[in-house]
Structures are given as C-alpha cells and as structure tokens.
Amino acid sequence: MKKAIYLLFLSVFLTLQGNSQNQVWHTDMAKASQISIEENKPLLMFFTGSDWCGWCKRLQREVFLTDEFKNWAKDNVVLVELDFPRRKQLDKKTQIQNYQLQNLFKVRGYPSVIFAKPEKKEGNKMNLNQIGSTGYVKGGTDKWLLTVNSFLKTKT
Secondary structure, eight states, X not given: OHHHHHHHHHHHHHHHHHHHTOOOOBOOHHHHHHHHHHHTOOEEEEEEOTTTOHHHHHHIIIIITSHHHHHHHHHHOEEEEEXXXXXXXXXXXXXXXXXXXXXXTTOXXXXXXXXXXXXXXXGGEEEEEEEEEEOOOTTHHHHHHHHHHHHHHHHO
C-alpha cells in the first residue's frame, strides 16, 4: 500500500515537473526568429533585469509563471528573454545582441515586452516588424493577456 501511494505521488510530481518545463525562453535572437518564421508566430521579447528589477520579477510571478500564460504562449508566440542583469555576467555575444535590440526598440524601462514579426531579407538579413508593446499590467494574467490580445489579434 505504501509503495502504491509513493508511486502515485511520484507520478504526479513528475507530471507537474514536466508541465512546468514546457515553456522555453530563448536567448539567441537568430534562433528564435527562425522558429518564429517556421511556426508563423510573433516573437514576445521580454526586456528584463532578472536579478534586480522588482517589477520584472512581479510580471514573471503574476503572469509568465502561470499555467494560463504558458498554455497561451505555447500556441501564440515564441518567447525571448533579453536580460540586463547587474550581478551575473552574460556572455559578450548575448550582451551585444541585447543592447542592440534595446536600442532598436528604444527600450527605456523595465519590464518592457515587445511583440514583433521577423521577416527574412536578402543576404541572410532579418527585419523585425513591431506589432505592439506592453509591460507590467496590474490585474494578473487575465488583464495582461487581454491587453496583449487586443493588438496581437488585429495585427498578426
């Protein structure tokens, strides 16, 4: 009996663990853009200060880490995290990429969430066509998704 209960708890834990790991946040913009084109989904670019920005942590906790968001994201966007940490060091290539995108989209505060559709051009070049943007929205996942869906549904 104890063995059956143990196995039941183990299977529930592994199932929950598997569900929580379905969400992939890319850090390589070229790879994320390629996936976006292949799957015909816009990019959700999350500009964050992961180790210092309180509002970024709050957006993650209240929205990005919820099952409702994970299910929505899986069907609607390719997730990209563009981090600007203060305590941990990113590799040089990622730092340069993140600062270039920050300048391109004129990001001035955190958290900033930019939605864009990549478009391949001649010579292996890529254009990013902005669809919309948001940041922290008070009210949790429902309010945040309502805001995002208002411009995603009309422009994708």
